[in-house]
Amino acid sequence: MGESVTARVLRVIAAFSAERPELTLTELSRRAALPLSTVHRLVGELAEWGALERAADGRYRVGLRLWEVGALAPRGLGLRESAMPFLEDLYAVTKQNVQLAVLDGSEVVYLERLSGRGAVNVITRVGGRLPLHATGVGLVLLAFAAPELQQQILAAPLKRYTAKTMCTPDELRRALAEVRRAGVAVSDGQIELVALSVAAPVRGPRGDVVAALSVVVPSETSDAMAYVPVVRAAGRGISRTLGFPDSPSAVRR
Amino acid sequence: MGESVTARVLRVIAAFSAERPELTLTELSRRAALPLSTVHRLVGELAEWGALERAADGRYRVGLRLWEVGALAPRGLGLRESAMPFLEDLYAVTKQNVQLAVLDGSEVVYLERLSGRGAVNVITRVGGRLPLHATGVGLVLLAFAAPELQQQILAAPLKRYTAKTMCTPDELRRALAEVRRAGVAVSDGQIELVALSVAAPVRGPRGDVVAALSVVVPSETSDAMAYVPVVRAAGRGISRTLGFPDSPSAVRR
DNA sequence: GACTCGGCTTCCGCTCAACGGAAGACCAGG
DNA sequence: CCTGGTCTTCCGTTGAGCGGAAGCCGAGTC
Numbered sequence: 176m177g178e179s180v181t182a183r184v185l186r187v188i189a190a191f192s193a194e195r196p197e198l199t200l201t202e203l204s205r206r207a208a209l210p211l212s213t214v215h216r217l218v219g220e221l222a223e224w225g226a227l228e229r230a231a232d233g234r235y236r237v238g239l240r241l242w243e244v245g246a247l248a249p250r251g252l253g254l255r256e257s258a259m260p261f262l263e264d265l266y267a268v269t270k271q272n273v274q275l276a277v278l279d280g281s282e283v284v285y286l287e288r289l290s291g292r293g294a295v296n297v298i299t300r301v302g303g304r305l306p307l308h309a310t311g312v313g314l315v316l317l318a319f320a321a322p323e324l325q326q327q328i329l330a331a332p333l334k335r336y337t338a339k340t341m342c343t344p345d346e347l348r349r350a351l352a353e354v355r356r357a358g359v360a361v362s363d364g365q366i367e368l369v370a371l372s373v374a375a376p377v378r379g380p381r382g383d384v385v386a387a388l389s390v391v392v393p394s395e396t397s398d399a400m401a402y403v404p405v406v407r408a409a410g411r412g413i414s415r416t417l418g419f420p421d422s423p424s425a426v427r428r
Numbered sequence: 429m430g431e432s433v434t435a436r437v438l439r440v441i442a443a444f445s446a447e448r449p450e451l452t453l454t455e456l457s458r459r460a461a462l463p464l465s466t467v468h469r470l471v472g473e474l475a476e477w478g479a480l481e482r483a484a485d486g487r488y489r490v491g492l493r494l495w496e497v498g499a500l501a502p503r504g505l506g507l508r509e510s511a512m513p514f515l516e517d518l519y520a521v522t523k524q525n526v527q528l529a530v531l532d533g534s535e536v537v538y539l540e541r542l543s544g545r546g547a548v549n550v551i552t553r554v555g556g557r558l559p560l561h562a563t564g565v566g567l568v569l570l571a572f573a574a575p576e577l578q579q580q581i582l583a584a585p586l587k588r589y590t591a592k593t594m595c596t597p598d599e600l601r602r603a604l605a606e607v608r609r610a611g612v613a614v615s616d617g618q619i620e621l622v623a624l625s626v627a628a629p630v631r632g633p634r635g636d637v638v639a640a641l642s643v644v645v646p647s648e649t650s651d652a653m654a655y656v657p658v659v660r661a662a663g664r665g666i667s668r669t670l671g672f673p674d675s676p677s678a679v680r681r
Numbered sequence: 682g683a684c685t686c687g688g689c690t691t692c693c694g695c696t697c698a699a700c701g702g703a704a705g706a707c708c709a710g711g
Numbered sequence: 712c713c714t715g716g717t718c719t720t721c722c723g724t725t726g727a728g729c730g731g732a733a734g735c736c737g738a739g740t741c
Contacts, residue, residue, distance in 0.1 A: 179727070180433035180699070181473040191500045201717060210701045215719070220434040225532075228503070233718085237501040239532050245498025246555025247444045248490040250481070256554070260545060267520065279478075279492050292513060301509065302499025432698070433728070454688060463730045468690070486689085 180217075183209060187217050188226065188241070193300055197234040250277055254386055255286045257416045258377065261409040262289055265390060268405055272297050272391040274372075276312040278320060279304070281328060283313040286386070295370055295393045308333050308347050309340055311362035311374030312387035318354035319376055319384035325351065339364040359403050360387075364394050373402045375410035380418035388413065433470075436462060440470050441479065441494070446553055450487040503530055507639055508539045510669045511630065514662040515542055518643060521658055525550050525644040528630075529565040531573060532557070534581060536566040539639070548623055548646045561586050561600050562593055564615035564627030565640035571607035572629055572637035578604065592617040612656050613640075617647050626655045628663035633671035641666065 190198060190206035198206065204214040218235060221227040225240030246252045258275050266273045266289040274297075275287040282304045290297070299305065307313035307328055317328060329344040341347050354360045363371040374389035388410055390402050415421045443451060443459035451459065457467040471488060474480040478493030499505045511528050519526045519542040527550075528540040535557045543550070552558065560566035560581055570581060582597040594600050607613045616624040627642035641663055643655050668674045 177727085179473060181437055181470060182477075184434055184437055185474075185477050185479065188497050191497065193500065196500050196502055196506065199717075200719095211718075212701050212703095212720085213699085216699080216701095217434060220432060221438075224435075224438045226438065237497060237504075239501055239503050239530070239537055241494070242498035242501040242504035243537065243555045243557075244441050244444065244490060245495035247446065247449050248492055248495040249449055250492050251490070251495035252554055253449065260543070263519070263542065263544070266516070277492070284492055284496065289516065290513070291516070301505055302496045304496075430698085452688075453690095464689075465691085465730050465732095466728085469728080469730095 183207070183213070184217055184221070187214060187221065188237070191237050193303060197230065197236045199234050203235060250385075251286060254417075258287070258386070258388065258413045261412045261416075262287060262388065264412075265388070265405060265409045266291070269390050269392075269402060270294065271402075272299075273388065274299055274312060274391065275377075275386060275388045276310075276316070277386045278307075278316040278324075281307065281324065281331075283307055283310055283316060283387075295391065297370055297391050298367060299391075305366065306334060309336050309362070309365040311360045311372030311389040311391075314350060314354050314360035314362055315374045315376050315387035315389075316384060318351040318360070336366045337364055337368045339368065341365065359407055360389075361399065361403075362389075363399075369394055371396060371399050373399060373406045375406045376414075377410050378414040378417070378419040382419060385417070386413075436460070436466070437470055437474070440467060440474065441490070444490050446556060450483065450489045452487050456488060503638075504539060507670075511540065511639070511641065511666045514665045514669075515540060515641065517665075518641070518658060518662045519544070522643050522645075522655060523547065524655075525552075526641065527552055527565060527625075527644065528639060528641045529563075529569070530639045531560075531569040531577075534560065534577065534584075536560055536563055536569060536640075548644065550623055550644050551620060552644075558619060559587060562589050562615070562618040564613045564625030564642040564644075567603060567607050567613035567615055568627045568629050568640035568642075569637060571604040571613070589619045590617055590621045592621065594618065612660055613642075614652065614656075615642075616652075622647055624649060624652050626652060626659045628659045629667075630663050631667040631670070631672040635672060638670070639666075 186207040187203060190203050200215060200218065203218065204211045207214060218227060222229050225238045227235050228238040229235050255275060262273050262275060270291045270293065272294045273289040274285060276283045276285045284304050285299045285301055288299055288301055307317045317325060329347060333342045333347060335342050341350060360374040370391050371394045372389040372391040374387050376384040377386040377388060379385040390406055392399055439460040439462065440456060443456050453468060456471065457464045460467060471480060475482050478491045480488050481491040482488050508528060515526050515528060523544045523546065525547045526542040527538060529536045529538045537557050538552045538554055541552055541554055558566065560570045570578060582600060586595045586600060588595050594603060613627040623644050624647045625642040625644040627640050629637040630639040630641060632638040643659050645652055
């Protein structure tokens with residue numbers, strides 16, 4: 176004993192994942208590390224409210240009510256809503272994958288992904304998380320993050336995803352400096368070899384970087400740098416919408 | 429006393445709304461109808477986990493973690509993800525508002541909205557709810573819903589939103605019959621006078637209608653019926669993606 | 682600078698909501 | 712028909728949760 180009911184409820188809803196969006200009661204009990212009858216009681220209440228739903232086969236899944244509440248997150252759909260017209264434009268112009276992400280802790284969380292039929296397959300999933308050092312948006316978010324977070328990431332082991340992944344602090348430090356200098360990140364084959372992304376910052380009213388967006392194209396794209404101006408422009412457009420002054424001289428650290 | 433902690437937690441997170449996405453502790457206490465110290469305790473745990481976030485000014489808002497869990501809802505972003513390529517196509521072709529919605533209880537819940545700059549302003553909000561009888565997607569979802577739900581809606585007072593809103597059971601009954609006959613709904617000036625929507629069903633693997641999509645155009649559009657084929661086609665495309673057999677003869681019930 | 686007021690934080694004695702093992706129901710598969 | 716796994720229900724015990732009160736804090740006013 177000693178654990179609060181609130182903590183248990185959160186463990187239950189956190190038992191679901193992209194790999195396992197539907198779970199039996201027994202699976203929920205195992206994944207939440209809680210006794211069966213406890214989970215049965217908690218799940219019953221959550222299902223009654225709509226936070227969870229029970230399918231015809233008896234399995235539980237996250238319910239629409241929880242999605243609705245989650246949709247009120249200003250750092251989630253709120254930010255996405257402001258960004259959507261620019262993401263749509265970027266998508267229309269490039270016909271490639273367009274993504275929007277925010278920093279959460281020491282990871283990137285994807286808020287949106289627009290994918291054309293002919294675009295390279297990307298592994299990102301709306302609501303999914305990826306590491307900072309191996310994604311374009313992650314490099315942008317880290318480059319403009321608090322020095323403490325940069326030091327924390329640089330001090331930790333950097334996971335290798337492909338032969339091209341940056342794995343040493345020096346490589347990453349140089350990459351971050353280049354992102355700050357250029358105002359964009361170009362991330363080539365870092366998390367998967369076939370994808371190259373061009374990412375730019377989205378600034379909040381006081382100039383702090385609150386999100387990043389990117390276009391993801393095939394690595395063999397001959398002139399990926401051609402995407403830089405439109406990605407930058409989209410980033411500035413979203414920033415303006417969020418209240419950031421549209422003057423180049425206002426861009427400060 | 430007598431209320432569970434789970435129920436209280438749900439009351440707290442349900443206190444947020446689209447109108448009030450950020451709340452002080454005192455406001456949360458009032459809206460959740462719980463004592464201040466109780467809310468303080470519960471909110472502390474929710475914030476520690478990330479279900480809520482506390483802004484610099486002390487106000488609370490829904491946190492990214494809750495959005496992430498909500499994003500795992502198969503009836504939410506799961507469905508949206510399958511539909512997105514078709515919604516994007518429809519948007520590219522029409523340059524108008526394109527929406528995706530599901531039925532929840534006796535209301536429509538909007539999963540997605542793509543809006544062009546030149547498109548008519550619509551009041552729908554992703555995560556928001558609207559009535560069945562006064563929206564195109566709502567008419568589709570109701571037309572193919574269980575007879576019990578249809579009877580429930582027809583028996584209840586039908587709220588008037590504009591001078592054009594259908595408010596009698598007979599009007600609605602006839603409209604639903606026409607939707608079933610034509611396979612699409614055309615909803616003109618029902619919830620706001622300036623908007624006309626053309627909506628079509630999205631079917632699940634067994635032919636049941638699991639969602640509806642629509643294009644929303646200005647009411648004065650001279651040939652709104654021209655949108656019918658592309659909306660229908662998009663509906664069929666999404667249905668196919670969800671496993672519904674692509675044979676016209678399979679459309680039954 | 683002092684005072685007021687509203688919001689927030691902390692405390693703690695009391696009590697009942699929550700606990701979870703056990704028993705039984707149910708159902709699919711062999 | 713039997714077996715095994717999943718789910719449901721029960722209930723005596725107990726400590727997590729309760730929430731009013733007191734105090735802290737900061738903004739605004741005089």
